[in-house]
Every structure is written in C-alpha cells, then in structure tokens.
Amino acid sequence: MTDIESIYEKLSHVISKEDFLQRVQEKVESMGGLCDEPMAAMLVANELGFSDVGRDSVKIENITAESGQINFVAKVVSVFETKEFTRNDGTIGRVGNIIVGDETGKIRLTLWDNMADLIKAGKIIAGQTLQISGYAKQGYSGVEVNVGNNGVLAESEEEIDVAANNQKIKDIKDGMGDLNLTGKVLEISDVRTFQRKDGTSGKVGNLLLGDSTGTVRVTLWDDRTEFLNQIEYGDTVELVNAYARENAFTQKVELQVGNRSIIKKSEKKVEYEEKFTPIEDIKADMNNINVSGRILDIGEIRTFEKKDGSTGRVGNLLLGDSTGKIRLTLWDEKTSFLDEVDFDETIEVLHAYSRENAFNQQVELNLGNRGIIQKSEKEIEYREKFTDIADIIPGESYSVQGKVSEIGELREFEREDGTENVVANLQLKDETGSIRLTLWGEQAYVIEDLDIDSEIQIINAYAKYGLNEEIELSIGNRSRVIML
Structure with a gap:
C-alpha cells in the first residue's frame, strides 16, 4: 500500500504536512481501530478531493471474478448476521455478508473473522460509506468481494449515490x-x-x-x-x-x-391488475385461473374422510358471466364462504384450477388452500342460455323452459344405503318438442305447486337416457326449478 509520505507529496500544495499528519491521526482515532495510518491518509486525501493517491479505485460495474485484489468506495445497503463455522483444523471461524453499492451497481462482500466481528459489534450499518480493499471472486449467486484480516474496511466521508436497480x-x-x-x-x-x-x-x-x-x-x-x-x-x-x-x-x-x-x-404502491378469464374460455387442466361471476346456485357442504383419516369438507357454487356458466368446487376451509353469500351476488375467484368432471365430462373449477374467493362490487351481466328441447343430447347439462304437460305422483323409495328419498316426474314441452323430467329429493316437492300449462324454467339439468332409451333431464341438488 502507498505510504504516508508518498500520499502527502500529492497533497503538499493544498495542506501543510503538520496539518496533514494531525488529520491522519485524528482519523485513526475516530475509526476506533477500523483502519491503519496509510488507509487513514488515503481517507484524508479523499476528503481533500484526491481519490487517486492510493491503489486505483474501481467502480462496482467493472468488478469481475478475474479482477483479483481491488480497492473501491461504496455505501452499505444491507447487513446480514454473522455465523460461526469449524475449519478443517478444528479452529472456529466467523463469516458475515453485507451488500454495498455505488452509482453503477451493487455487490456482495463476504467478511471473514476479524472483519466479520465488525458486523456483530455494530460498527457496520446500512447507509454507511466504506473504503474497501478485498479480493474479487465468483460466489454462489454472482461475483463477490472477500475481505479478510489482510483486507481493509474503513469508513469514508465520500458521498455515494447507490444505483436503484429494482427489477421488474x-x-x-x-x-x-x-x-x-x-x-x-x-x-x-x-x-x-x-x-x-x-x-x-x-x-x-x-x-x-x-x-x-x-x-x-x-x-x-x-x-x-x-x-x-x-x-x-x-x-x-x-x-x-x-x-x-x-x-x-x-x-x-x-x-x-x-x-x-x-x-x-x-408501503410502496405496486401497479398490478388481476387478469380475469371469461368462463367460456376455461378449458380442462388450466391453472392460476381468475374469474368473476354471479352466483346462480349454492350447494350444501358435505364431509368426507381423506386417505390419511382426517375429515375433509367440500361444497359447490354455480357461477355465471356474460359468456357462460361453470361449477366451482370449494375444499375444506374455503367451504365456509358458502354461508356468507346468496344467489345473484357477485364474487371473484383467484388462483383456481380447472378439471374435467369424470361423471358428466363437464369442466369445473376447483379452489384449494392457495386460492382466494371474495365478494365483489363488479357488475356482472348474466343471461341464462336456454336450449330447445329438440336440441338436447345425452351427456350434457342444459337449461330449458316450457310448459308443464303432465304431472306425475310423488313417490318414496329406499336408497341402497337404507336411507329414504323421494322422486317425481314431469313432462315439459316447448315449441320444438317434449321431454320427461325426473326430480330428485327436495326438488320433487315442486310438483305440489304446479298445474298443467304452468310455465317453468329448469336450470342446469343433466341429460341422459331413461326409460325406453328416451332422453330425459335429471334434476338434482345442483339444478334449479323456477316457476314463471
């Protein structure tokens, strides 16, 4: 390192030697042992506007893994805790890291032993400007500078502007x-x-x-x-x-x-707007789907036993927007949302995923513990799309409207599990044809309020082959019957 005499030679025209040496000594004392006299002399020179009296100072953008021993001035951006480790010879070492920057970039310093102790002692803090002498090398996350016991970390009064390099x-x-x-x-x-x-x-x-x-x-x-x-x-x-x-x-x-x-x-404000997918564009096996819709139907919450023996919960919503409708399945804690909403309310679903229902081959949305569901103030237009009876084919869900032409009786029966249920049948007609409706459970009781020629809408009924291989609509707990 350049000695004090050679440094002073470059400053002799602006300061007396006595004043120079006095300022060097004051600098050593004020640094509390952070630097020796030659380094203090370089700092005094910097304060006087002479930054090139010692080793050539480099800018961070020019530091590479091949730079070797380097000298530069930078401001402390971040300080991390030190750690102890055991060397191969059994001795205990200390290591710590700080991030420093100048107007051209930022770089990591790895401090060893006595230099790392400066972090623990609180002598290195964010915002501090340092004169640094260390060895550049390739680290785990990029080029870094190692500063050991033979390196230099000395506080500097030089003003450093750190480059703002927040990435997008x-x-x-x-x-x-x-x-x-x-x-x-x-x-x-x-x-x-x-x-x-x-x-x-x-x-x-x-x-x-x-x-x-x-x-x-x-x-x-x-x-x-x-x-x-x-x-x-x-x-x-x-x-x-x-x-x-x-x-x-x-x-x-x-x-x-x-x-x-x-x-x-x-507290910074970040511009981010969720991108919402129209329901008609949702296909099977999509992830991270955001959708807004009106609630058309709310299912009951059911419990089940998971493979690990714990109890799970599942419930459903039917959502609609101007392009179509889709069923949303909520799992576990998310099902509590079903008790907070009502028909025709608007909600937002964030980070859902889509799967094809193996039973009816319909694409449905699922919301797990990573997803978000919340009420929304958005105005969502939804109009139910009704299908002509003549166009109904098995294996799809439909909404239809028409007049009641026949009303069957309410019948009770016993399920395979021993529980009792009820079922009823209607015949519905429109201008294109007629179709048999089978109503299950609570839906069956609607026949008690109907007469011949009553006009009704059936929402989300499933078409399948029934008696005599004729197509019929099955109306269960996922369907709605609306009397006009």
Missing part, C-alpha cells in the same frame, strides 16, 4: 443474483417441513408476487418462512438480494429467499 418481474432470468424486487402478494402457501440429506429438518413455503409486468413465485426457506404468517393477500412485499432459479418440475423461473436475503412488508 418480466426481466428476471434463471441464474440472476442480487435481485431486488417489489411486488403485490397474490397467493400465500402453507409452510411445509422436509428432511435434508444430513437428517436435519427444513421448512419451505411460497408466495406469488405480481407487478405491472407479470407474476413470479417466491420460495422462502427455514426461518424465512415465518414471514408468511405476517402478511396477507394484497400486501406489498420488498425483496432484497434474492436469486433466481428455474424450477425443474415446472420449468418456470422462481425467486429464492435464503438466509442472505431480506424480505419485508413495504
């Missing part, structure tokens, strides 16, 4: 590190535990974040997963020093938040 989601690529991002919480997963190869237990959880350019899944590990209990849908979250990896299963790039990253709630 659309710009994130696999392998990127030191990522800073602000996004809106769209989805929060449960925390799962797993066993590592070394036998220890780990924890993992996920967030889905969105900004004006797209969405990205964020994975949190171990202690970081506790953050998931502190946030809710719609919150703004800020990530510092995350890194991007491609999910081997989905082939989608995700962000990882480990012990070197920071995740926190933010």
Whole structure:
C-alpha cells in the first residue's frame, strides 16, 4: 500500500504536512481501530478531493471474478448476521455478508473473522460509506468481494449515490443474483417441513408476487418462512438480494429467499391488475385461473374422510358471466364462504384450477388452500342460455323452459344405503318438442305447486337416457326449478 509520505507529496500544495499528519491521526482515532495510518491518509486525501493517491479505485460495474485484489468506495445497503463455522483444523471461524453499492451497481462482500466481528459489534450499518480493499471472486449467486484480516474496511466521508436497480418481474432470468424486487402478494402457501440429506429438518413455503409486468413465485426457506404468517393477500412485499432459479418440475423461473436475503412488508404502491378469464374460455387442466361471476346456485357442504383419516369438507357454487356458466368446487376451509353469500351476488375467484368432471365430462373449477374467493362490487351481466328441447343430447347439462304437460305422483323409495328419498316426474314441452323430467329429493316437492300449462324454467339439468332409451333431464341438488 502507498505510504504516508508518498500520499502527502500529492497533497503538499493544498495542506501543510503538520496539518496533514494531525488529520491522519485524528482519523485513526475516530475509526476506533477500523483502519491503519496509510488507509487513514488515503481517507484524508479523499476528503481533500484526491481519490487517486492510493491503489486505483474501481467502480462496482467493472468488478469481475478475474479482477483479483481491488480497492473501491461504496455505501452499505444491507447487513446480514454473522455465523460461526469449524475449519478443517478444528479452529472456529466467523463469516458475515453485507451488500454495498455505488452509482453503477451493487455487490456482495463476504467478511471473514476479524472483519466479520465488525458486523456483530455494530460498527457496520446500512447507509454507511466504506473504503474497501478485498479480493474479487465468483460466489454462489454472482461475483463477490472477500475481505479478510489482510483486507481493509474503513469508513469514508465520500458521498455515494447507490444505483436503484429494482427489477421488474418480466426481466428476471434463471441464474440472476442480487435481485431486488417489489411486488403485490397474490397467493400465500402453507409452510411445509422436509428432511435434508444430513437428517436435519427444513421448512419451505411460497408466495406469488405480481407487478405491472407479470407474476413470479417466491420460495422462502427455514426461518424465512415465518414471514408468511405476517402478511396477507394484497400486501406489498420488498425483496432484497434474492436469486433466481428455474424450477425443474415446472420449468418456470422462481425467486429464492435464503438466509442472505431480506424480505419485508413495504408501503410502496405496486401497479398490478388481476387478469380475469371469461368462463367460456376455461378449458380442462388450466391453472392460476381468475374469474368473476354471479352466483346462480349454492350447494350444501358435505364431509368426507381423506386417505390419511382426517375429515375433509367440500361444497359447490354455480357461477355465471356474460359468456357462460361453470361449477366451482370449494375444499375444506374455503367451504365456509358458502354461508356468507346468496344467489345473484357477485364474487371473484383467484388462483383456481380447472378439471374435467369424470361423471358428466363437464369442466369445473376447483379452489384449494392457495386460492382466494371474495365478494365483489363488479357488475356482472348474466343471461341464462336456454336450449330447445329438440336440441338436447345425452351427456350434457342444459337449461330449458316450457310448459308443464303432465304431472306425475310423488313417490318414496329406499336408497341402497337404507336411507329414504323421494322422486317425481314431469313432462315439459316447448315449441320444438317434449321431454320427461325426473326430480330428485327436495326438488320433487315442486310438483305440489304446479298445474298443467304452468310455465317453468329448469336450470342446469343433466341429460341422459331413461326409460325406453328416451332422453330425459335429471334434476338434482345442483339444478334449479323456477316457476314463471
């Protein structure tokens, strides 16, 4: 390192040697042991406007894994906790990390032993400007600078503006590190535990974040997963020093938040608007579907036993918009929403997935614990689409309207499980033809309020072959009968 005499030679025309040496000594004392006299001399020179008296100072954007020993000035952006580890010779080492930046970018510093102790002692804080001397190399998440006992970390009074390099989601690529991002919480997963190869237990959880350019899944590990209990849908979250990896299963790039990253709630406003899919565009096996619709039908909540012996709950809604209608199945805790809504109310369903019903081959929506269902103030236009009786074919669900031409009797019968039920039949006609209606359970009692030529609408009845292989409509608890 350049000695004090050679540094002063470059400053002799602006300051006396006595004043220079006095300021060097004051700098050493004020730093509390953070730097030696040569480094203090360089800092004094910087304060006097001479930043090139020592080793050439570089900008962060020019630091590469091949730069080797470097000297630069940067502002502390983030400080992380130190850790202890055992070396091969049995001695205990200490390591810590900080993120520093200048007007050209940001970079990670890895501090070892005595330098790491400065973090624990509180002598390195965010917002502080440092004169840094260390060794550049390729780290796990990109180029980093190692500062050991032979390196230099000294406080500087130089004003440094840190580049604002918040990424947009659309710009994130696999392998990127030191990522800073602000996004809106769209989805929060449960925390799962797993066993590592070394036998220890780990924890993992996920967030889905969105900004004006797209969405990205964020994975949190171990202690970081506790953050998931502190946030809710719609919150703004800020990530510092995350890194991007491609999910081997989905082939989608995700962000990882480990012990070197920071995740926190933010008051920043994030522009994000959910994209809603018209019901007619929903196909089987789609994921992350958002839909708005009016409630056309509300099913009962049923309980069942899961494979692990626990009790599950399931319920259904029928939703409609201007393009069509679809059945939504709610699972477990989500079923409580059915007690909070009524017919014709508008709701939003976020992050649902679609599957084909094996029984009726109809595409349906499912909402699990990652999805969101909520009331909405949107005005949703829905008009039931009625099918002419002549156009009905088996294996589909239909809505029809017409006049009652025959009314059967209410009959009781015993199911295979020993419980009792009721059934009744009607004959319905329109201008194109006539069809038999079979009404089950509570629906059967509607015949008590009907007369010949009563006009009715049947919503969501299932067409199948009945007696004599003639097509009939089956009206169960998923159907509605409306008297006009």
